Amino acid sequence: MGKEGYSSNEAASKPLLSHVIIGGLVAMFLFAVFWLHGLSINENVAFSLFLFDLLFVFLLFPLKGKLWHKLALLIMGNMVGLTFNSLFSLLETSDGETSPNIFFVVAYPVLNVIWMVVMWAIGLSILASYKK
Amino acid sequence: MILETLFLVLIAVITAYMIRHYIFTITVLYTSKQHLKPKNICYQPKVSILIPAKNEETVIGRLLKRITELTYPKEKLEVIVIDDASTDKTGEIAEEFSEKHDFIKVIHRSPQEGGKGKPEALNEAMKHVKNDIILCFDADYYPQRDIIEKLVDYFADPKVGAVQSRVTVLNEPENLVTRLVALERIGGYRVDQKARNDLKLIPQYGGTAGGFRKELVEALGGWNPAMLAEDTDLTFRIYLMGYKICYINDVECYEEAVENWRAYWRQRQRWAKGHMQCAFKYTWPIIKSRRLGLKEKIDGLLVLHIYFLPILVFLAWILGVFLYISNSRAWPTIFLTFIPLSVYSAVGNFAPFFEVGVGAYLDGRTRIFWLIPLLALTFLYNMAICITACLTLCLSKILGKRHTWTKTFHNGRGNGYFLK
Numbered sequence: 001m002g003k004e005g006y007s008s009n010e011a012a013s014k015p016l017l018s019h020v021i022i023g024g025l026v027a028m029f030l031f032a033v034f035w036l037h038g039l040s041i042n043e044n045v046a047f048s049l050f051l052f053d054l055l056f057v058f059l060l061f062p063l064k065g066k067l068w069h070k071l072a073l074l075i076m077g078n079m080v081g082l083t084f085n086s087l088f089s090l091l092e093t094s095d096g097e098t099s100p101n102i103f104f105v106v107a108y109p110v111l112n113v114i115w116m117v118v119m120w121a122i123g124l125s126i127l128a129s130y131k132k
Numbered sequence: 133m134i135l136e137t138l139f140l141v142l143i144a145v146i147t148a149y150m151i152r153h154y155i156f157t158i159t160v161l162y163t164s165k166q167h168l169k170p171k172n173i174c175y176q177p178k179v180s181i182l183i184p185a186k187n188e189e190t191v192i193g194r195l196l197k198r199i200t201e202l203t204y205p206k207e208k209l210e211v212i213v214i215d216d217a218s219t220d221k222t223g224e225i226a227e228e229f230s231e232k233h234d235f236i237k238v239i240h241r242s243p244q245e246g247g248k249g250k251p252e253a254l255n256e257a258m259k260h261v262k263n264d265i266i267l268c269f270d271a272d273y274y275p276q277r278d279i280i281e282k283l284v285d286y287f288a289d290p291k292v293g294a295v296q297s298r299v300t301v302l303n304e305p306e307n308l309v310t311r312l313v314a315l316e317r318i319g320g321y322r323v324d325q326k327a328r329n330d331l332k333l334i335p336q337y338g339g340t341a342g343g344f345r346k347e348l349v350e351a352l353g354g355w356n357p358a359m360l361a362e363d364t365d366l367t368f369r370i371y372l373m374g375y376k377i378c379y380i381n382d383v384e385c386y387e388e389a390v391e392n393w394r395a396y397w398r399q400r401q402r403w404a405k406g407h408m409q410c411a412f413k414y415t416w417p418i419i420k421s422r423r424l425g426l427k428e429k430i431d432g433l434l435v436l437h438i439y440f441l442p443i444l445v446f447l448a449w450i451l452g453v454f455l456y457i458s459n460s461r462a463w464p465t466i467f468l469t470f471i472p473l474s475v476y477s478a479v480g481n482f483a484p485f486f487e488v489g490v491g492a493y494l495d496g497r498t499r500i501f502w503l504i505p506l507l508a509l510t511f512l513y514n515m516a517i518c519i520t521a522c523l524t525l526c527l528s529k530i531l532g533k534r535h536t537w538t539k540t541f542h543n544g545r546g547n548g549y550f551l552k
Contacts, residue, residue, distance in 0.1 A: 015161060059489075117505045127493070
């Protein structure tokens with residue numbers, strides 16, 4: 001550990017890279033399933049889910065914890081995101097396809113991030129119990 | 133077309149910060165990088181401790197008592213309390229300790245000469261300092277007993293110009309504000325500062341709970357009283373002189389965090405203004421510096437301009453909404469999702485929610501994660517703080533007005549946590 005003649009003061013905890021790989025594959029699989037089944041995946045939804053998966057897979061999957069717990073959380077997060085986006089996209093236009101809804105434009109991104117952060121925080125709090 | 137380009141530029145800048153924080157989080161999670169220090173060397177030089185204090189009667193006694201309990205040999209210690217024109221019992225309390233302990237000295241500044249801010253108080257103290265290594269503590273701080281030996285170890289390396297310990301919030305359970313500040317501190321120190329240290333970027337000297345070489349500050353001509361963030365100022369001057377700063381994560385010092393939104397506003401506005409002053413002052417010197425490598429320059433510029441980030445996020449948000457409404461185009465909404473995410477990414481000390489979360493996880497915390505979604509509150513507040521700070525700074529530049537130092541009030545409620 002460390003350079004010769006120098007000491008380090010923090011122990012390493014090995015990241016679970018196998019979990020990251022499996023998590024990444026499952027995230028891609030979910031994405032493909034949503035897409036193929038024609039579930040309301042537009043650019044916004046795709047981008048939101050991509051961000052969520054990126055943060056979830058690379059930051060939570062390497063942590064200590066059971067793989068199936070992480071996968072369940074990932075799937076649950078994707079479902080929540082998809083449901084949220086589907087419901088919210090109903091508010092996208094106020095009168096048909098012409099004029100944009102101000103509420104949608106301003107509130108949608110904020111609320112969209114909140115589910116992401118909440119799901120991520122729930123995941124982390126569950127994984128933190130393993131550390132104890 | 134111009135507005136669309138501007139929008140994309142703003143998004144690119146915000147993305148750069150996001151990626152930076154993502155890399156930091158990954159670094160701390162995936163690597164076991166450590167603070168390298170000389171092995172088997174007992175380096176115990178004479179050390180001076182500076183404690184600037186103005187109206188700190190509620191907390192100064194706690195810190196001075198702790199100073200007397202430090203494990204570092206007292207014959208190698210010199211403690212200088214700068215009673216900076218206090219109107220309460222700060223000076224008397226410090227004098228009581230000075231009478232009992234030879235290594236504690238008190239400098240009293242009159243209302244005519246003192247009370248103008250921390251940089252001036254430190255400049256005054258520098259006239260009395262005898263030792264080569266100087267540590268600095270704010271009056272509301274409470275260090276670990278062995279903090280000095282752990283910090284000064286790193287000065288055995290002649291390239292180290294300053295060291296910084298980790299700051300943890302003492303009064304965290306007090307209320308929502310203190311809890312959110314505690315979260316910010318976890319992200320800012322446990323992950324952000326540590327990653328910057330491990331990646332050999334630009335870890336910052338925080339102005340307190342850290343130390344520096346006397347010769348360095350003397351060579352730099354002391355602290356600049358016009359700067360509101362004397363710590364950031366010193367940080368960049370140290371790097372530009374070719375020295376480095378070490379952040380040591382396992383050395384902790386407790387602080388008493390602000391307990392209400394008003395105090396939060398005042399403190400953060402001073403930080404924002406000070407940081408922006410440094411950004412104006414050091415951007416060009418960093419770009420043309422031959423002593424800094426490319427990655428240090430990039431990180432240095434990102435650190436320097438971080439208090440402009442909430443303003444950029446605000447502009448991007450407005451612009452995105454405008455583009456969507458005026459052109460009825462869908463593509464800005466994609467990025468609009470990204471903007472609030474960066475809202476969470478620019479909280480307080482500008483540690484993103486995932487950085488805060490991972491920091492709390494590494495600290496072994498379990499319940500604090502439920503507060504993470506609420507970090508949006510502090511960001512929205514910081515957005516207003518930074519916009520106001522920027523406007524005030526520009527206005528005072530135009531009018532030629534000098535900025536005044538706003539002192540953070542400490543009520544000493546943190547003392548209760550030691551009595552429990």
